Amino acid sequence: MTNIMPEGESLRKAVKWISENRKVDSDKPVIELVNEATMRFDLSPNDGEFLIKFYRDRGKEE
Secondary structure: OOOOOOOOHHHHHHHHHHHHHHHHOOOOOHHHHHHHHHHHOOOOHHHHHHHHHHHHHHHHHO
């Protein structure tokens, strides 16, 4: 499994927040969590794209 540590504190918090929320509600689509995290942590569109790719690639590994 690839261990990519995103740069920027807000992005790290977003990854942690999304991961925690996926544990609580695994049926919620990742894209909805990414959209919410982007707003919650004031992320750039590039950060949002990173999160989508990160979780899409992570899903392939599981």
